[in-house]
Structures are given as C-alpha cells and as structure tokens.
Amino acid sequence: MSRSRRRRRRGVYISPFLLLAAGLILAALAGYLIWNGLHPGGGGNDIPAGSFQPGTPSGSDEPRKEHVTTDSGIACTLTDLGEDAVYTGDLVLVSNAVPYHFPDQQDLVSIYENKTSSYYVRDMEVLLCPVPLEALNHMMDDFIAQGGSKTVNVVAGHRTREFQQHLFEQSSDQNGLDHAKEFVAQPGGSEHHTGLVIDLYLYFSNGTSGDYDGTGEYAWINSHCQEYGYVVRYAGDKQSLTGIADEPWHFRYVGVPHATEMVEKGMCLEEYIDYLRQFPFDGDHLTIEAGGKKYEVWYDAGSEVYLPDSGNYTVSGNNVDGVIVTCEVS
Numbered sequence: 287m288s289r290s291r292r293r294r295r296r297g298v299y300i301s302p303f304l305l306l307a308a309g310l311i312l313a314a315l316a317g318y319l320i321w322n323g324l325h326p327g328g329g330g331n332d333i334p335a336g337s338f339q340p341g342t343p344s345g346s347d348e349p350r351k352e353h354v355t356t357d358s359g360i361a362c363t364l365t366d367l368g369e370d371a372v373y374t375g376d377l378v379l380v381s382n383a384v385p386y387h388f389p390d391q392q393d394l395v396s397i398y399e400n401k402t403s404s405y406y407v408r409d410m411e412v413l414l415c416p417v418p419l420e421a422l423n424h425m426m427d428d429f430i431a432q433g434g435s436k437t438v439n440v441v442a443g444h445r446t447r448e449f450q451q452h453l454f455e456q457s458s459d460q461n462g463l464d465h466a467k468e469f470v471a472q473p474g475g476s477e478h479h480t481g482l483v484i485d486l487y488l489y490f491s492n493g494t495s496g497d498y499d500g501t502g503e504y505a506w507i508n509s510h511c512q513e514y515g516y517v518v519r520y521a522g523d524k525q526s527l528t529g530i531a532d533e534p535w536h537f538r539y540v541g542v543p544h545a546t547e548m549v550e551k552g553m554c555l556e557e558y559i560d561y562l563r564q565f566p567f568d569g570d571h572l573t574i575e576a577g578g579k580k581y582e583v584w585y586d587a588g589s590e591v592y593l594p595d596s597g598n599y600t601v602s603g604n605n606v607d608g609v610i611v612t613c614e615v616s
C-alpha cells in the first residue's frame with residue numbers, strides 16, 4: 287500500500303526546469319498563433335508563386351479548389367469520377383475481407399489468341415485484361431531471350447464468381463469446409479476476378495507437367511516480374527496479412543511503377559494500399575523511379591479527385607476508400 291503511494295507521488299513530480307521550458311514553448315506558440323491571426327496568409331509567404339496550393343484537407347466543410355498545381359508543376363482539376371472509380375483499376379485490393387465489386391462489363395481477351403510463342407496456355411478459355419497480357423508477353427519473351435526454356439504454362443487467369451463458387455464447393459466436398467476456407471478464396475474474394483492475375487504451371491515437351499515454384503531457371507521470372515508490372519502476390523512471410531499461404535505461381539499485375547515500389551519496400555498489396563494513404567493530394571506526393579521513368583503518385587479519399595490536365599497518367603481505385611493517381615513526370 288505505502289509502496290504504491292510512494293510510486294504515485296514520484297509519478298507526479300515535475301522538475302522546475304521542465305515547467306519553465308514548457309512555459310516558454312507555450313508562450314512562443316501563443317505568439318505565433320496570434321501573429322498568424324493578425325496577418326492572414328502569414329507563414330505562407332515563403333511559398334513561391336505557382337507552387338503547390340493545398341486544397342481543403344479532408345474533414346473540412348469548405349469546398350476544395352477546382353484548379354491546383356502540384357509542387358512539381360502538374361496542373362490538376364478536381365474531377366468527380368463517380369463511385370465505381372474506387373472499385374476499378376490495377377491497384378484494387380481483393381480478398382475475402384474486401385470482396386471484388388463486379389462491373390457490368392470487363393475488358394477481357396483470350397491469352398491463346400494474343401500470346402507470343404514463348405509460353406503455353408492451358409486452353410482458349412483463359413482470359414486476361416489486355417494490358418497485363420501485353421506485359422506477360424514481354425516478360426516471357428525476355429525470359430526465353432535470357433536463356434529460359436519454353437515450359438511455362440498459364441493455367442488460370444480471369445475467374446467468374448460462378449467458377450470461384452465451383453472451386454470452393456469442390457474443395458469443400460473433397461477436403462472439408464475448414465480446409466476450403468483456409469486454402470480457397472470465397473466467391474467474390476479471389477483476385478482472379480479482376481482479370482489482372484495469372485497462375486503458372488509447367489509443361490514439358492515430353493508431355494509431363496509439374497508445379498511452378500519459382501526456383502531454378504524460373505527464379506528469373508519471380509525476381510524480374512516487377513519490371514513488367516507484376517508482383518508475386520502471396521509470399522509465405524506475409525500470410526498473416528494476406529490470409530493466403532505461399533504461392534510462388536500466382537502473379538498479380540499492378541503496373542511497373544507500383545510493382546517496383548512494392549518490391550523495393552518489401553510490401554504486399556495490403557501493406558502498400560495503407561502506405562499510399564500517406565501521400566494524399568493535399569500533402570507530400572510519392573515519387574517513384576522505375577523503368578527509366580519518374581512518376582508522381584497521390585491518393586485521394588472518395589471518388590472526387592484531382593486529375594492532371596494533360597500528360598500520361600493512370601487512375602485506380604483501391605477497392606476500399608479512395609483512388610490513386612499515377613502521373614508520369616519524365
């Protein structure tokens with residue numbers, strides 16, 4: 287009893303020097319606030335004309351400015367993209383926890399009809415979005431060019447909700463519901479729904495096949511895929527975040543700048559979507575250098591976002607709460 291009382295007394299002891307220092311800081315702060323109140327705009331005078339003028343931070347009731355120029359000189363206009371913008375694009379996070387919002391129409395093409403001769407595809411039914419397919423062609427052509435063998439077989443691409451339902455029920459019938467829940471995404475929760483994902487398998491000229499594990503000659507693909515816009519989506523050491531065990535055969539397209547940044551930072555998509563929120567339009571922007579190009583990236587909550595007036599840029603929702611703008615600056 288007496289011991290705890292003594293500890294409490296010791297806890298409230300404050301050095302007179304600390305009190306003096308705190309007093310001085312408070313006085314300085316009060317002076318600064320009064321000065322700024324008397325001189326509106328004071329403190330902002332060191333910002334050169336034409337540079338970044340912050341819009342309204344989220345949470346404020348004041349309307350945001352319609353036109354704003356970023357620090358690096360990108361003229362932008364506030365644009366309402368509509369709610370669907372949050373749920374579409376190369377950066378959408380899809381999992382059992384964050385289900386896919388199925389659009390009315392998806393731009394999908396047959397890999398079989400559009401691929402190069404550097405790899406195989408299971409059949410004519412394997413579909414992918416056009417941009418990831420072009421990136422896959424480049425990646426596999428370069429894999430062969432640097433000495434790889436023609437043995438890679440794309441066995442899965444886009445999946446409909448119905449097909450994922452079938453896979454889930456099949457796994458549940460064969461191995462039980464618990465096993466299915468652990469190893470198979472639920473309908474709506476597979477990122478294969480996006481058309482941005484491929485699963486690789488091996489097919490050998492003697493007619494045999496095998497699992498793709500990303501080792502041996504295939505380590506080239508797993509360590510270079512970001513240069514083509516792909517990431518190895520499910521790594522064993524991220525299972526607690528992704529909910530999915532190690533899958534060295536499952537590749538997700540996110541575009542070259544973001545794939546490069548994700549690999550550099552060692553982040554899975556769950557972490558990366560969080561990380562991008564640190565770069566709101568009204569704050570510092572993220573700069574990414576990838577593939578000999580430089581990109582300026584920002585995040586805007588909701589679907590009312592600042593878009594560049596010109597130049598090359600892409601827009602993607604995160605499938606959670608906002609939109610990411612990726613702008614090529616050189």
Ligand SMILES: [Zn+2]
Pocket residue numbers: 442478483484485535536537
């Ligand atoms: Zn997969």
